[in-house]
Amino acid sequence: xxYYITTAIDYIxxxxxxxxxxxxxxxxxxxxxxxxxxxxxxxxxxxxEHGAKIAEFAAKQDQQPQAFADENFQNFKLAWxxxxxxxxxxxxxxxxxxxKAVETILKxxxxxxxxxxxxxxxxxxxxxxxxLTEKDLVDGLCxxxxxxxxxxxxxxxxxxxxxxxxxxxEAIVSGTFKIWPEERKNExxxxxxxxxxxxxxxRPNVQWGIPLPWDKKQTVYVWVDALINYIxxxxxxxDKELFKKFWPADWHVVGKDIIKFHCIIWPAMLLAAxxxxxxxxxxxxxxxxxxxKISKSIGNxxxxxxxxxxxxxxxxxxxxxxxxxxxxxxxxxxxxxxSRYEGDLANGLGxxxxxxxxxxxxxxxxxxxxxxxxxxxxxxIDLLLENFKFHEALQKIWEAIAWSNQYIDETKPxxxxxxxxxxxxxxxxxxxxxxxxxxxxxxxxxPDTAEKIRLAFESDTITKIEPLFPRIEEEVLPxxxx
RNA sequence: CGCGGGGUAGAGCAAUUGGCAGCUCGCAAGGCUCAUAACCUUGAGGUUGUGGGUUCGAGUCCCACCCCCGCAACCA
Numbered sequence: 001x002x003y004y005i006t007t008a009i010d011y012i013x014x015x016x017x018x019x020x021x022x023x024x025x026x027x028x029x030x031x032x033x034x035x036x037x038x039x040x041x042x043x044x045x046x047x048x049e050h051g052a053k054i055a056e057f058a059a060k061q062d063q064q065p066q067a068f069a070d071e072n073f074q075n076f077k078l079a080w081x082x083x084x085x086x087x088x089x090x091x092x093x094x095x096x097x098x099x100k101a102v103e104t105i106l107k108x109x110x111x112x113x114x115x116x117x118x119x120x121x122x123x124x125x126x127x128x129x130x131x132l133t134e135k136d137l138v139d140g141l142c143x144x145x146x147x148x149x150x151x152x153x154x155x156x157x158x159x160x161x162x163x164x165x166x167x168x169x170e171a172i173v174s175g176t177f178k179i180w181p182e183e184r185k186n187e188x189x190x191x192x193x194x195x196x197x198x199x200x201x202x203r204p205n206v207q208w209g210i211p212l213p214w215d216k217k218q219t220v221y222v223w224v225d226a227l228i229n230y231i232x233x234x235x236x237x238x239d240k241e242l243f244k245k246f247w248p249a250d251w252h253v254v255g256k257d258i259i260k261f262h263c264i265i266w267p268a269m270l271l272a273a274x275x276x277x278x279x280x281x282x283x284x285x286x287x288x289x290x291x292x293k294i295s296k297s298i299g300n301x302x303x304x305x306x307x308x309x310x311x312x313x314x315x316x317x318x319x320x321x322x323x324x325x326x327x328x329x330x331x332x333x334x335x336x337x338x339s340r341y342e343g344d345l346a347n348g349l350g351x352x353x354x355x356x357x358x359x360x361x362x363x364x365x366x367x368x369x370x371x372x373x374x375x376x377x378x379x380x381i382d383l384l385l386e387n388f389k390f391h392e393a394l395q396k397i398w399e400a401i402a403w404s405n406q407y408i409d410e411t412k413p414x415x416x417x418x419x420x421x422x423x424x425x426x427x428x429x430x431x432x433x434x435x436x437x438x439x440x441x442x443x444x445x446x447p448d449t450a451e452k453i454r455l456a457f458e459s460d461t462i463t464k465i466e467p468l469f470p471r472i473e474e475e476v477l478p479x480x481x482x
Numbered sequence: 483c484g485c486g487g488g489g490u491a492g493a494g495c496a497a498u499u500g501g502c503a504g505c506u507c508g509c510a511a512g513g514c515u516c517a518u519a520a521c522c523u524u525g526a527g528g529u530u531g532u533g534g535g536u537u538c539g540a541g542u543c544c545c546a547c548c549c550c551c552g553c554a555a556c557c558a
Binding site for chain 1: 486487494495496498505507513515518522523557
């Protein structure tokens with residue numbers, strides 16, 4: 001079995017924030033879970049680096065776009081490495097094989113006869129260097145620049161998305177193309193029913209982009225450019241074997257606002273090029289920070305690196321996956337993270353492993369039989385994860401932790417140890433097995449912690465372990481200062 | 483206007499296909515001493531936003547209404 005999973009690629013004009021991390025962690029958990037099941041997994045993430053906006057940002061800093069990109073993509077890569085993402089490739093849309101992939105597939109789409117030259121007439125604001133719509137205007141003027149937009153006609157290449165909408169709808173309805181959750185699926189179906197306009201796939205006025213192979217004066221529209229990463233990342237040009245093995249993608253994990261691109265435009269492009277469409281798109285919800293939309297102007301943008309350096313990557317990963325029901329919007333804050341850290345991690349899992357390893361050392365000289373005999377059902381967790389119920393899977397695992405703590409209190413090993421060595425060994429042996437199983441299931445969510453647990457029980461002589469989640473002494477400042 | 487999401491215990495949330503309304507935190511009482519002042523037990527706390535309807539049975543399905551959030555920008 002193969003499993004190919006992707007995340008959205010991030011636009012590098014900003015820095016990674018907790019909302020980006022959320023999606024990446026979810027995809028990573030799935031990738032790790034499938035590896036654990038013995039499947040061949042390819043996990044792709046990366047950065048989106050073309051477009052007028054990037055050029056604009058670069059110019060502001062007196063940089064060439066490429067230099068700007070080289071510098072800024074690092075922010076994302078570093079953040080993902082800090083979070084322990086196990087990606088198989090980090091793709092940049094400025095990578096050479098991606099440029100080739102874009103050229104190749106566009107040529108194919110053109111050969112298929114689904115591209116045509118057209119004109120787009122719109123109101124162009126010079127200040128914005130972009131087209132505005134009626135809605136954007138106030139009294140016929142651009143509200144930001146106070147100028148009257150010019151009527152400009154632009155020549156573009158258009159893609160006949162409409163030729164494929166029936167086929168896409170068919171695939172969605174029949175289930176060969178899955179959209180999760182249901183609400184998003186319904187949304188896409190209703191969009192398809194309303195009829196989907198053809199899209200302009202080239203821009204004559206954008207310099208920083210991939211030139212159209214047959215019309216070098218135009219560059220490829222950034223969205224089209226970006227979507228293609230999903231095939232260039234698995235060797236669409238350059239590694240036919242890899243591509244054949246992993247395409248089509250099993251899941252594209254993206255935010256709910258961009259499912260339109262992934263569920264309509266992207267499949268249409270693939271169909272035009274004669275390629276298989278992805279098996280599924282999952283649209284996750286949005287995060288708010290302190291119950292407010294994450295935004296720079298509000299000032300509640302959370303840098304994942306800060307949380308990771310303070311609480312550790314596993315704690316942040318756990319928090320994101322446990323706190324929010326995937327697919328829905330959810331709220332995060334440092335207070336909530338702290339509460340999960342102390343309650344679930346330090347007092348729950350951490351304390352359990354401490355008291356258990358301590359008792360084994362103290363009452364059994366570190367030696368108890370501890371073969372793993374999983375009592376927790378693999379398929380139960382599997383079913384939950386296949387349905388993106390991360391928080392429920394973790395809840396299940398925490399039930400096992402609660403059970404272990406109860407079992408300790410009921411059996412009272414510290415009393416039994418006084419006069420019945422055989423029984424205390426039996427009790428602690430059972431617990432050791434249970435905790436190892438917990439560690440096993442925890443591995444996709446908290447790889448470092450799972451490894452620590454594994455090592456602690458792997459040795460012949462078990463000794464009391466260092467706290468897995470030590471108390472964080474310093475005072476926690478509110479993450480949002482109003 | 484329209485589109486999407488939401489309203490469930492003091493707070494934060496959960497409830498596969500309609501089937502005894504649950505979880506965590508907090509609060510109250512008790513227990514334990516192996517453990518990171520950690521752990522365990524019990525308890526209090528609800529007219530599931532409002533009003534109708536369908537049903538043996540509705541948080542869940544249908545209708546109407548009220549309220550909150552997002553849909554311009556930085557931004558997933």
